[in-house]
Amino acid sequence: MIDIEKEILELTSEAKELPETMNMDRIRRRAKKRKRIHTFAVVGRSLAGVLVTMFLALFIAVNSSVSVARAFSDVPVIGTLSRNLVVRSDIKKALKHNKNLAAAFEEEGLTPVDMVDSGATGQMTVTVDSFYADELDLILCLKLDTKLDPDNSYFYMRDIQIIDLNTGDNVYQDTHCSMDYFDTIGKLQFTEFFWDRPCTDFEVRFNLWRPFDEVPYEDAVIDSFRFEFHDVEPSAAIHIPIDETFTAYGMNFHFTEIQAAGSMTKVFYDYPEGENITFHTFDLYITDENGNVISDEFQAFGSRMTGYDFFDENGKQHNCEILPSIFYDDCDSVSIHISTVFCTTHDPRFLKIDPENRTGTFEGKTFPIEVCDSSTTYSDYGLPSMPYYDTLEEKVFFVVPYDEEMPEFDGTIMPLTGGAPQCDGNVFPVATINGEKYLVIEYYKYNYDEDGCYYFVQQDDSETLRVNKSFKVNL
Numbered sequence: 404m405i406d407i408e409k410e411i412l413e414l415t416s417e418a419k420e421l422p423e424t425m426n427m428d429r430i431r432r433r434a435k436k437r438k439r440i441h442t443f444a445v446v447g448r449s450l451a452g453v454l455v456t457m458f459l460a461l462f463i464a465v466n467s468s469v470s471v472a473r474a475f476s477d478v479p480v481i482g483t484l485s486r487n488l489v490v491r492s493d494i495k496k497a498l499k500h501n502k503n504l505a506a507a508f509e510e511e512g513l514t515p516v517d518m519v520d521s522g523a524t525g526q527m528t529v530t531v532d533s534f535y536a537d538e539l540d541l542i543l544c545l546k547l548d549t550k551l552d553p554d555n556s557y558f559y560m561r562d563i564q565i566i567d568l569n570t571g572d573n574v575y576q577d578t579h580c581s582m583d584y585f586d587t588i589g590k591l592q593f594t595e596f597f598w599d600r601p602c603t604d605f606e607v608r609f610n611l612w613r614p615f616d617e618v619p620y621e622d623a624v625i626d627s628f629r630f631e632f633h634d635v636e637p638s639a640a641i642h643i644p645i646d647e648t649f650t651a652y653g654m655n656f657h658f659t660e661i662q663a664a665g666s667m668t669k670v671f672y673d674y675p676e677g678e679n680i681t682f683h684t685f686d687l688y689i690t691d692e693n694g695n696v697i698s699d700e701f702q703a704f705g706s707r708m709t710g711y712d713f714f715d716e717n718g719k720q721h722n723c724e725i726l727p728s729i730f731y732d733d734c735d736s737v738s739i740h741i742s743t744v745f746c747t748t749h750d751p752r753f754l755k756i757d758p759e760n761r762t763g764t765f766e767g768k769t770f771p772i773e774v775c776d777s778s779t780t781y782s783d784y785g786l787p788s789m790p791y792y793d794t795l796e797e798k799v800f801f802v803v804p805y806d807e808e809m810p811e812f813d814g815t816i817m818p819l820t821g822g823a824p825q826c827d828g829n830v831f832p833v834a835t836i837n838g839e840k841y842l843v844i845e846y847y848k849y850n851y852d853e854d855g856c857y858y859f860v861q862q863d864d865s866e867t868l869r870v871n872k873s874f875k876v877n878l
Contacts, residue, residue: 407747416630434856443507445856494533494590495551498715499750500592500593503728506727506728506731507537507665507666515533515790516529518530520628522626523663526625527551527625527626529545530546530547531543531546532546532629534632535666536601537638538600538601538640539595539597540666540667541565541595541601543596544591544592544593545592545593546591546592547589548587548589549588549824551625558584558614558625559623560609561612562582562608562610562624563608563735564607564609565598566608567605568605569604572866574605576598578597585611585739595666598727602637603632603633604635606632608627608629609627610624611625638665641828643876644660645874646659646831647739649741649874651741651744652680652683654746655673655676657672657673658671658672658739659672659721663728663729664730665731667725667726667727668725668730672722672798673720674712677746680747681746681748682746683745683746683747684722684724685724685746686700686743687700687724692735693874694738700725709724709725710724711725714727722829734878735877739873739874742871743867744864744867744870745870746865747864749816749861750860752810753859754763754809754858754860756772757855757856758851758857761774765808771802771804772801775799775800775802777795777796777798777827777848779800779845781845784802784841785834789829792829797843799845799846800845801842801843801857802834803844804839804841811830811831812842813826813829813862814842814859814862815827815828815860816858817851817852817858819853819854820852822852824860825862826862827846
């Protein structure tokens with residue numbers, strides 16, 4: 404509170420030269436003006452304090468409770484603050500391991516929810532904090548709480564299903580490329596669920612398993628969880644059909660489509676076939692019109708997949724490469740670049756084993772062989788054990804007369820079914836029995852071709868080969 408009389412006395416010293424009447428009027432006017440300014444300042448500071456307090460309260464409430472954030476989301480001004488504030492520090496930490504998702508969440512935003520399931524046994528609690536859905540992917544921000552194994556807190560998420568509640572179909576796309584897991588208890592993390600088609604009403608189901616190296620397979624399941632979602636509006640993806648083909652190292656690469664949404668970009672192509680060569684994958688990236696890289700699989704972080712293969716209804720094999728999204732980049736066209744191809748070559752000669760007739764064939768020569776059951780071991784032939792094959796439960800032994808022209812067989816091929824060579828990690832040994840050399844092969848009893856025969860080849864080490872091919876795609 405201002406003391407008016409004191410103000411008057413202080414101001415009189417400034418106007419001693421003025422006439423007395425003018426002097427007193429001026430003093431009174433200035434004193435009243437100062438009082439008004441002070442009053443406005445006090446009110447302004449008080450109002451600012453209230454606003455700051457309200458803002459801090461809103462910030463704390465929104466950032467600590469997704470239900471509060473959702474309640475405020477439709478309120479003018481405050482709703483905008485609520486939607487912006489919901490990207491909390493713990494979510495930002497989770498995004499550090501999924502940097503490719505940051506643009507989608509900034510553009511579309513996470514939908515806050517508050518779903519908690521204590522599971523079927525009550526040993527664990529899983530919380531769905533928020534989620535994002537588009538045509539290609541469903542992303543859940545999850546947290547696990549449990550008192551189990553606090554010092555070794557990673558649990559695999561398996562047996563995943565996404566059930567369309569309107570049709571009963573399981574639309575989860577099992578790509579067999581990676582397993583999601585909780586690596587830290589109490590930490591939010593993003594988990595991606597690929598689906599064949601988006602849904603508006605669905606249920607996500609999964610089991611949590613212990614680490615496989617700790618318990619037997621049949622005892623690995625700990626608990627089961629379910630979460631229902633309703634009235635979800637997944638963001639649409641763009642579909643760009645393409646028809647581009649190039650040849651590298653005898654393999655034809657035919658690209659058919661690009662699909663892009665907020666979560667990812669998918670590049671589809673036919674599985675490349677080549678004579679005596681097996682394709683594994685390649686390095687692919689996307690640039691804009693100026694040559695700037697806007698999507699590169701090496702930008703992907705954490706457990707994110709880089710691709711998978713699948714078969715269509717006609718049995719034809721196709722591949723899909725997954726990269727960070729190009730959906731939000733402002734460009735009229737992009738270029739697809741393939742820099743290298745990762746593949747394996749193999750010897751075109753093969754050893755054919757016919758277990759029913761007990762014959763082997765190599766380079767047009769047919770000879771009798773010995774077929775033994777799974778009770779046989781390498782030690783029966785004076786050979787050291789091979790750790791890779793010691794783990795086989797259903798196995799079969801083939802003892803084949805050895806020819807000096809034979810290569811070092813270390814893989815198999817299935818020519819009738821079109822199966823590519825598969826390397827098994829060991830070169831099958833040669834034993835000397837009664838002065839004669841024999842090739843001794845231990846293999847999977849059930850892994851034979853359509854004709855019931857086994858085909859063994861020599862497969863070279865996988866290698867990365869330079870390609871440097873590119874083509875333009877108009878968006």
